[in-house]
Amino acid sequence: MNQIAFFGLGNMGGPMAANLVKAGYKVRVFDLVPESVTKLVELGAESAATPSEAVKDADVVVSMLPAGKHVHGLYSQLTEQPNTLKQGALVIDSSTIDVATSKNVCQLLATNNVSFIDAPVSGGVAGATNGTLSFMVGGSSEHFELAKPLLEKMGKNIFHAGEVGAGQIAKVCNNMLLSILMVGTSEALQLGIDNGMDPTVLSEIMSKSSGSNWTLDVYNPCPGVMETAPASNGYHGGFMTDLMLKDLGLAMDTASKSSSSTPLGAIARNLYAMHSRSGAGTKDFSSIFELLQGKSY
Numbered sequence: 001m002n003q004i005a006f007f008g009l010g011n012m013g014g015p016m017a018a019n020l021v022k023a024g025y026k027v028r029v030f031d032l033v034p035e036s037v038t039k040l041v042e043l044g045a046e047s048a049a050t051p052s053e054a055v056k057d058a059d060v061v062v063s064m065l066p067a068g069k070h071v072h073g074l075y076s077q078l079t080e081q082p083n084t085l086k087q088g089a090l091v092i093d094s095s096t097i098d099v100a101t102s103k104n105v106c107q108l109l110a111t112n113n114v115s116f117i118d119a120p121v122s123g124g125v126a127g128a129t130n131g132t133l134s135f136m137v138g139g140s141s142e143h144f145e146l147a148k149p150l151l152e153k154m155g156k157n158i159f160h161a162g163e164v165g166a167g168q169i170a171k172v173c174n175n176m177l178l179s180i181l182m183v184g185t186s187e188a189l190q191l192g193i194d195n196g197m198d199p200t201v202l203s204e205i206m207s208k209s210s211g212s213n214w215t216l217d218v219y220n221p222c223p224g225v226m227e228t229a230p231a232s233n234g235y236h237g238g239f240m241t242d243l244m245l246k247d248l249g250l251a252m253d254t255a256s257k258s259s260s261s262t263p264l265g266a267i268a269r270n271l272y273a274m275h276s277r278s279g280a281g282t283k284d285f286s287s288i289f290e291l292l293q294g295k296s297y
């Protein structure tokens with residue numbers, strides 16, 4: 001695994017690629033935004049003028065792109081010309097996308113003798129920066145073991161979820177649950193506030209009682225309760241409402257395909273859609289608390 005190609009140097013991909021450079025890998029990067037490439041080059045990465053140049057001789061290709069259409073577009077382009085990708089290379093797609101696209105790209109690459117795993121992440125920009133992401137990997141055991149040392153340079157918890165596509169399933173299940181917990185926590189806090197309770201006191205009580213959950217522990221949605229949470233920073237710097245909405249859309253599509261009942265996930269998706277439409281799309285997803293407060297933008 002000497003040469004790495006990295007596509008997508010945005011909020012997540014930028015710091016992830018930086019951690020690979022810091023770990024001593026030879027990383028060649030490509031992004032549509034020149035400023036993002038410059039930042040990585042300053043850290044020691046090599047820049048590529050085209051996607052084909054980026055993957056030249058690359059043993060591993062990592063992508064961290066916005067959505068399925070970008071991932072499909074990139075790998076369709078790279079497989080159009082035979083031998084653009086190195087024979088026997090491994091592609092690690094860490095973008096959060098739909099399972100069908102993951103499987104489709106896997107097949108496309110297999111016909112070019114290139115292996116594929118889906119490896120979406122949890123942990124946000126802070127996790128990407130600190131190298132503490134959780135990776136949920138879908139793929140064969142052999143490819144999981146091959147990728148693990150590299151993923152460990154960008155993350156702390158590396159899980160083998162199952163076959164190709166299973167990483168994406170784990171990711172949407174987790175984020176659907178997270179959105180439900182965030183809405184529920186916001187609702188409970190606002191109920192307490194409306195009835196004269198101090199949200200800090202209420203948060204402490206609930207976090208040590210049966211309502212305890214991750215949002216109360218590290219991501220309290222009420223401003224002023226937790227200094228380090230995005231809520232205390234104007235709902236900036238976390239995981240955007242529009243990204244949560246995208247993940248909930250993927251969860252609903254997945255549920256529809258398997259005829260699963262996800263009533264609370266559907267309500268959460270609708271609440272996040274309303275919240276986004278009201279102008280909060282780029283705010284952190286914990287700002288759903290403001291929707292329950294009745295705030296309009």
Ligand code: NAD
Nearest residue numbers: 008009010011012013031032033065066095096124125239
């Ligand atoms: P972003 O929009 O900040 O970055 C995406 C980058 O991809 C941009 O720099 C864009 O220029 C680049 N890009 C688009 N098409 C490209 C192409 N064909 N070739 C090369 N580069 C291309 O997005 P992000 O926040 O970094 O998220 C990336 C993925 O990670 C998404 O799938 C998202 O759902 C997922 N994710 C994000 C977070 C988060 O907190 N931001 C957390 C977990 C997972």
